Amino acid sequence: MGTTSKNFKIKNKDVRTQINLKHKKEKSKLKREERKERREKGLPKQVPDTIDGKREYDETIKNPEDSDSSVDNSDSEDEKENEKQDDDDQQGDFSSYFKDGKDPKILITTSANCTRHAYNFVDCFGELFEDIKFIKRKRNYSMNDMARLSSNRGYTHLVVVNEDKKTINGITFIALPEGPTYYFSVSSYIEGKKIPGHGKATSHIPELVLNNFKTSLGASVGNLFKSLFPHKPDIEGRQVITIHNQRDFMFFRRHRYVFRNEEKVGLQELGPQFTLRLRRVQRGVKGETEWEHKPSMDKQKKKFYL
Amino acid sequence: MRLLVAVDDKSSFKEIVCEHGTDTSKQTGIQPISITSYKYGGEKSDRIAKIISFTHGSHKLLAIVRNNYTVQILKLTSTSTVNNYTVVKSIPLEPGNDTTKSGEAPSYETKFVALNIHHDEFLYAATQSGDAYFISLDDIVEGIPSEVDQEEIEEHEKEYQEKAEARDKKFEESIAARKKDPKKLVEPKKPIKITRNIPEILFDNDVPVIQVNLKRTRVHAFVDSTANFGIFAYGGENEDLRIISVATELSDHKQKQLKGKSKSKSLKLSQPLVLYEAKNVKHDRLDLRVPVWVSNIVFFNEETNKLDHTPTPDEFKSQTVKLELLTTTYYGEIRKYDTSHGRKPVSNQIAFPAPHNTPNKKPKILTMGIGKTGVQDDAIVISDDHNSVIKYNIVKNRSLGKLVGAQGATQSIYCTMDVVVTGGLDKYVRVFEREDREQIAKVFVKSRISCVYLVEEDHEENDKKRSLEEDDEQDHSNEEEDDGADDLWDQLEEEDESQLKVKPKKKKARK
Structure with missing residues (x-):
């Protein structure tokens, strides 16, 4: 009991809750006043402690302050040049998209012997992308075969949806022809129709918002998502896909926006919703492991990899 | 320590100078002293496959083999702080008939599987498509003056000093800032970052190359015997271990060099003399052929197996010659061969335990680390295609632990x-x-690494002593602080909270 002492307890529940509520209200009122005082004094807003805020130091995160604060001009130029090159490096895996300006062409399939759940998911997925083709999975083709055949046919991405026990549990993205291969686990999938107040999507190419892909691994995942969408979105469609990364969970949402006035923006969710988590990055088509999630990584609560 | 690192994504290589205890992933950890990247071209096909450094005569040299079939010889001129590399020779190698279909092998795969020095006389390189190249070191060194570029190195030294000063200034600034605002962390001295193009001064570029076609398509390992001249071993995908001899060709080349003043010419050989061919292991319990894919080879017990003459294939057939070899395979096995004991492996062990989620999938053995001098203390270091690196005892056939x-x-x-x-x-x-197997240093290099080479080592003992002393000091200082801490806390209780919170952080930063 928050307000009463440990030894004393009001026995009537109704009275007890009323008293507790009263105390609670008083407390929050006090806090509000404190905040007001701070505002009036001109003090900065207090930042709540979050796990995100306590994130462990990671040298692969590019620090924007670094290049700004450097005094020497020559130094900063050098560094900028270096950074430019680093960007090139990270985009190197998707050079056909970033350098040659090719638009993506996606082949999507499922794991072998899957049920309608996977096919429904693939249908939803198919609506998101511009140039995407579904082919039913046949048992006799391995991932390597499929990657080879589809890259011969000019596809830039191979997507394989994994179904287990009638739920979607994973997606593999293979950048063709030379990889890398990304494997994500999928959870909390909700199709668009089940979202209350959902809208109907149009076939316009959506805009893309990527949040929080900071580390070099994160940047490479971000580049994967960028490379899945054509370079120029149809802005008149007012549709936007958001992939928000928070503590290594990537939340996928799709909205339609409208600018009500200069300040307010209206959002309507179109769906689907799902959550991705990076499990493995492999070089080439399922080659050597570049990065792999391990259960022991979850023990470190303040270390994030994306 | 002075490390050379060939990165995968660019055609450059980096030189990292760091000390014992360097760790870039700690915010307050020791940072490397300098990172210099040497750029060259920029295309993916120019990528560096292997790097080695060696000395010949008075020359300190570096050999690089690039995926576009060139061997570059770099001359190292150094002062106490700065190293300068100049390309002095660029030797084009003739690609043999590449039987693999173009586009089949991914572009990130290194085309060269070996680059090393054989008996301080020959530099050898081998490709995946089954060509071996031998270049005499005397031919390489010919025409290179002992001093190459004094001016340039002075310039570089100047640049280095300037950057070092800037760095020290920054460090002092951060200390000053810390004094004003105790919440700020003292940032460690950042590494001096230098980017430069490798200068190219070519001297008499025409170097004779002995090229040997192994008549094999997927070679993954090509090594020399450090004790016996002209003896090499190779193997690969569907190519079991073979021992070959090119001793006669190499010594012929040497003779010609000594005798004739006229330059010896490049030589092309169709097939080397095969001394020993290994046989595959027995079929498995389902009576299926065990697939062959040799990933690494090494000769071991070389001192005891030193031969006094160049052996012939017949001697190998009659099993009178004893050479011992160790191979690792892409299917996770470590095999030992003894040429005086038949053609099948003497032992066949699985190195890595299978992962729990896929018990029937053995991890591939990708790379094997052996010293310059071969196997030391019966131990090799091997890595798999996931993230484990283990030290493995080849006599006891067991793992000695992970790195x-x-x-x-x-x-x-x-x-x-x-x-x-x-x-x-x-x-x-x-x-x-x-x-x-403790980690001494860790440096982030921004791109995938294809090859590492340690040029200069720290004096281990000195370092150990130093670190021990430091530890002692730290312990003492900690104790002192701890003793005083209780009193401090009592005093501080009346003061405001902000100072209290800062106190323990300060200690950390000092470490």
Whole structure:
């Protein structure tokens, strides 16, 4: 009991809750006043402690302050040049998209012997992308075969949806022809129709918002998502896909926006919703492991990899 | 320590100078002293496959083999602080008939599987498509003056000094800032970052190359015997271990060099003399052929197996010659061969335990680290295609423990007597102590690493002593602080909270 002492307890529940509520209200009122005082004094807003805020130091995160604060001009130029090159490096895996300006062409399939759940998911997925083709999975083709055949046919991405026990549990993205291969686990999938107040999507190419892909691994995942969408979105469609990364969970949402006035923006969710988590990055088509999630990584609560 | 790192994504290589205890992933950890990247071209086909450094005569040299079939010889001129590399020779190698279909092998795969020095006389390189190249070191050194570019190195030294000063200034500033605002962390001295193009001064570029076609398509390992001249071994995908001899060709070349003043010419050989061919292991319990894919080879017990003459194939057939070899395979096995004991392996062990989620999938053995001098203390260091690197005892046939740290597959391992250097797809170079497998240094290099090479080692003992002393000091200072801390806390209780919170942080920063 928050307000009463440990030894004393009001026995009537109704009275007890009323008293507790009263105390609670008083407390929050006090806090509000404190905040007001701070505002009036001109003090900065207090930042709540979050796990995100306590994130462990990671040298692969590019620090924007670094290049700004450097005094020497020559130094900063050098560094900028270096950074430019680093960007090139990270985009190197998707050079056909970033350098040659090719638009993506996606082949999507499922794991072998899957049920309608996977096919429904693939249908939803198919609506998101511009140039995407579904082919039913046949048992006799391995991932390597499929990657080879589809890259011969000019596809830039191979997507394989994994179904287990009638739920979607994973997606593999293979950048063709030379990889890398990304494997994500999928959870909390909700199709668009089940979202209350959902809208109907149009076939316009959506805009893309990527949040929080900071580390070099994160940047490479971000580049994967960028490379899945054509370079120029149809802005008149007012549709936007958001992939928000928070503590290594990537939340996928799709909205339609409208600018009500200069300040307010209206959002309507179109769906689907799902959550991705990076499990493995492999070089080439399922080659050597570049990065792999391990259960022991979850023990470190303040270390994030994306 | 002075490390050379060939990165995968660019055609450049980096030189990292760091000390014992360097760790770039700690905010307040020791940072490397300098990172210099040497750029060259920029196309993917120019990528560096292998790097080695060697000395011949008075020359300190570096050999690089690039995926576009060129061997570059770089001359090293150095002062106390700065190293300068100049390309003095660029030797084009003639690609043999590449029987693999173009586009089949991914572009990131290194075309060269070996680059090393054989008996301080020949530089050899071998490709995956089955060509071996031998270049005499005397031919390489011919025409190179002992001093190449004094002016340039002075310039570089100037640049280095300027950058070092700027760095020190920054460090002092951060200390000053820290004094004003105790919440700020003292940032460690950042590494001096230098980017420069490799200067190219070519001297008499026409170097004779002995090219040997192995008549094999997928070679994954090509090594020399350090004790016996002209003896090499190779193997690969569907190519079991073979021992060959090119001793006659190499010694012929040497003779010609000594005799004739006129230059010896490049030579092309169709097939070397095959001394020994290994046989595959027995069929498995389902009576199926066990697939062959040799990934690494090494000769061991070389001192005891030193031959006094160049052996012939007949001697191998009658099993009178004893050479011992060790191979690792892509299917996770470690095999030992003894040429005086038949053609099948003497022992066949599985190195890595199978992962729990896929018990029937054995991890591939990708790279093996052996020292410059071969197997030391009966131990080799091997890595798989996931993230484990282990030290393995080849006599007892068991793992001696992991080298913990790597997050991605390790692409390259370099061993010396004291340390093991690893680099791989997780973009970190790590240095471990060989004996107790502890990580000594860890540096982030921003791109995937294809090859690492340790040029200069720290004096291990000095370092150990120093670190021990430091530890002692730290312990003492900690104790003192702890004693005083209680009193401090009592005093501070009346003061405001902000100072209280800062107090323990301060201690950390001092460490």
